Amino acid sequence: MSSIQDVAALAKVSTATASRALSRPEMVADGTRKRVMKAAQQLGYQPNVLARSLRQRETRTIGLIVADILNPFHALLAKGVQDTAEEQGYVTFLFNSDEQPEKEARAIDTLRGHLPQGLIVVPTSGTREHLKTLPNLPVVELDRVSGNPQASTVTVDNVGGARAATDHLIGLGHRRIGLIVGQQDISTAVERQAGYHDALKAAGLSPCPELMRSGQHREDDGSRAATELLSMPAGQRPTALFVGNNEMTVGAVLAARELGLRIPEDLSIVGFDDSRWAQTMLPPLTVIAQPAYELGVHACEQLFGLLRGAGRPAHLQLSTELIIRHSTGPPHRS
Amino acid sequence: MSSIQDVAALAKVSTATASRALSRPEMVADGTRKRVMKAAQQLGYQPNVLARSLRQRETRTIGLIVADILNPFHALLAKGVQDTAEEQGYVTFLFNSDEQPEKEARAIDTLRGHLPQGLIVVPTSGTREHLKTLPNLPVVELDRVSGNPQASTVTVDNVGGARAATDHLIGLGHRRIGLIVGQQDISTAVERQAGYHDALKAAGLSPCPELMRSGQHREDDGSRAATELLSMPAGQRPTALFVGNNEMTVGAVLAARELGLRIPEDLSIVGFDDSRWAQTMLPPLTVIAQPAYELGVHACEQLFGLLRGAGRPAHLQLSTELIIRHSTGPPHRS
DNA sequence: CATCTCAATGTAATCGTTTGCAATCAGTTT
DNA sequence: AAACTGATTGCAAACGATTACATTGAGATG
Structure with missing residues (x-):
């Protein structure tokens, strides 16, 4: 060179x-x-970018930590961030926490030495703690929030989305609606559960703990939870499921098939987050769609705002959309 | 700091x-x-990694350019690479060419200034040319080959895989087997087409150009090609399709559904590359599975081999596996 | 006791840029 | 003609680490 x-x-x-x-x-x-x-x-x-950055004390890089790059939703987030950063001449360091706080901690440590000018992170339960090692770095939390007061956030209206999903099911006549969400230490799971609650209460139904399950975000946790719920005796078994994320939804659908339940005749399902899988499965899935790519874009724009010195953290919430396909219908008389 | x-x-x-x-x-x-x-x-x-790298002239970073991070196959490649690199204390710069040679050229240019110690790339048609700006950088080509004699390669046995897919269809009794593959300037498409040819010839069938289509790698190209093939009059229409990549397979399946063809009764389909979608679609898809994550791991290991001075480029080919599910069956009498 | 050895430490150069400051020089202005 | 201007350019100091080489001093050796 x-x-x-x-x-x-x-x-x-x-x-x-x-x-x-x-x-x-x-x-x-x-x-x-x-x-x-x-x-x-x-x-x-x-x-030589190294020499330049060293001298100018400005690396023109940002860090991005997503929880699971294999999840199409996160891949879209990442693409939104990266495309936007590139437009501005910034390079993105992409890391994967695999939903593990320890892996996230390692990623943050590695990142530190590379002096990114900002960080966008899809938090895990450890994030609030880990970020303390980076006290002056502008941070945007994406999709989820860790409770860190310093950070800007870009999220969707989880409560509203979950409420819309549940309302849709109630409107179809369902009364026993099961809920499957992710871990309770992840904000999205909590908020989606809250939306579900709200909808039930507003309809005069009482939320019933036996119909609610939470687990990791993985497919098999969704499948396990669904199997439990759907194995209940006929009169108690939920006639519909609201599943709080895309991976678990796959698991739930497979579990229902496994049990020989027809969708939507025997069981209605609404998922959170649209995807090609949701669009092309049979029957096509009713979902709460999130603007994944735009979330990434906005997170990046927020971050650049902070870099340009827009002092205080901001909180942006995008809306979701109920897309009614064919996995939901009126409950079977039973 | x-x-x-x-x-x-x-x-x-x-x-x-x-x-x-x-x-x-x-x-x-x-x-x-x-x-x-x-x-x-x-x-x-x-x-401060910048200062250290500047002095030691060794950045402990590698570059990775994939063609489409939203494609689960590529996401897996990326993860394999990144996990392996991390184990060795290397950081990965991940870029996306979106199958566009110009975007790839930009990525390579950006990368250059960051002085990666090696590069792993899923080539596009422009790669061979672009790499000339990096004459001394160890390069591993992943999944596809660009014809660059300097580069090591890590690929799968595309010819063998395609041959196995086609043999499977022939074995079931199909005689008019359609082929849908990606662009002819991408090595995998060419090789898979060759495997298809081989199988037909070995069975004494003559490959027939009207039954072969190629296009971009996208879903809608697959769908367009399938629609064309499947709209042929009954006696000429293929009774089976071999589709050369996962995205196009989705398109082909949707096109078949659109035309009201039942799988596998009216049409058998074999896809290349396994995925969750393939496993969970109805009926589950017969595929040629590729060890995607391992491809990434091996590419990274090859690269480290080169870094440690294993002079000459090496060529590693992993094998594929035919997984028979329910999208293939004997042809309908017609 | 003089000398040698070797481990532990310090001094200063180096990597490739950017940038504050000084120097140069041509063209005005007085 | 002296002084001033302002546009170009160069000199050298940073940025934060690593490392070749020099220095120190304590213990071993003759």
Whole structure:
């Protein structure tokens, strides 16, 4: 790799002038600038980002930690962030916490040494604690919130979404509606459960703990929870399920199939988060859709706001949309 | 952020000693080492990777460019690479080419300035050209090959996989077997087409151009191609399809449904690449499964081999596996 | 006791940029 | 002609680490 020294030598100027010719063209005489440009071109010169960042104390990188890159929702978040960052000339360091606080801690530690100028994180239960090692870094929490008062947040209206899902089921005539959500230490699970509660109460139904399950976010937790709920005796078994995230929804659908329940005749299902899987499964799934890519974009924009010195943390909430497909219908008489 | 200067000052030693205490403990007296360690601890010292890399001319980072992070296959590749790199203390810069050579060129340019020690890339048609700007960088091509003689490659046995898929269909009694693959400038598409050819020839069937379609890798290209093939008059219409990648397979399945064809009664389908979607669609899809995560792991290991100076490029080919589910069956008499 | 050895530490150069400050020089202005 | 201006350019100091080389001093050796 050729350095700016080489360029300067070839153009017969000092490194200072070479540097200025490339990054502050207006400070340099026309002829000189052209000579330097040409030299740079000839040598295929590419500035060494490390040296530049070191000197300028500005790396033009941001960190991004998602909880599960294999989950299409998170992949979309990541793409939204990364595309937006790139537009602004920023490079994204992408890490995966795999929902494990320890892995997240490691990612944060690694990140620290690379001096990102900001961090976007889909928090786990450990995030609030881990972020204390980065006291002055602008942080945006994405999709979930950790309770850290310093951080900006970009989320969806989980309560409203869950409420809409549950209302939809109630409107179809369901009275025993099961709930399956993720871990109780993740904000989205709690909020979606709250929306479910609200809807039941508003309809004069009393939330019943036996119909509610929570677990990890994984497919098999969803499948286990659904199997439990659906194995209840006929009169007590829920006639509909609201499942709080896409992975668990897959599990729930498979469990229902396993038990020979027809959807929607024997069981209605609403999932949270749309996906191609939801669109193409049979029957196509009724869902609460989230603007995943836009969440990522907005998180990144929020972060750039903070970088430009928009002092106080902001909280942006996007809305969700109920998409009615064919996995929901009136309950079977039983 | 505190620097090694701060640590040195607090421990009352020179920066040289502080540095040694932290990275070459054996060179430093016990007592001093402890003092330095403690000081580092107290200040929450984290070495500045930029400065270190600049001095050591070794960044401990690698670049990874995948073609489509939203495609679960690529997400798995990425995870395999990243997990493996992390184990070795390397950080991965992940970029997305979105199958566009220009985006890939930009990614490579950005990467250059960050001085990665190696690059893993899922090539597009432009890769061979773009890599010329990085003449001395160890490169591993993943999943596809660009024809660059410098690069190591980690791929699957596409010819064999496609042959197995086609043989399976032939074995079931199909004679008019349609082929849908990606762009002809991507090695995997070409190889899978070759495998399909081989199988037909070996069975004494003559490959028929009207039954073969290629397009971009996207779902709608698959759907368009399938619609064309399946709209042929009854006697000419293929009774089975072999589709060369996961995205296009989705499109093909949806097109078949759209046309009211039952799978596998009216149409058998074999896809390339297994996925959750393939497992859970109805009926579950017969596929050629690829070890996606392992591909990523091996690519990373190959790269580390090159970094440690294993001079010549190596070529690793993993095998695929035919998984017979329920999307394939004997042809309907017609 | 002089000398040698070797472990422990310090001094200062280095990596490749950017940038504050000083120097140069041509063209005005007085 | 002296002094001033302002546009170009160069010199050298940073940024924060690592490391070649020099220094120190304590114990071993003759």
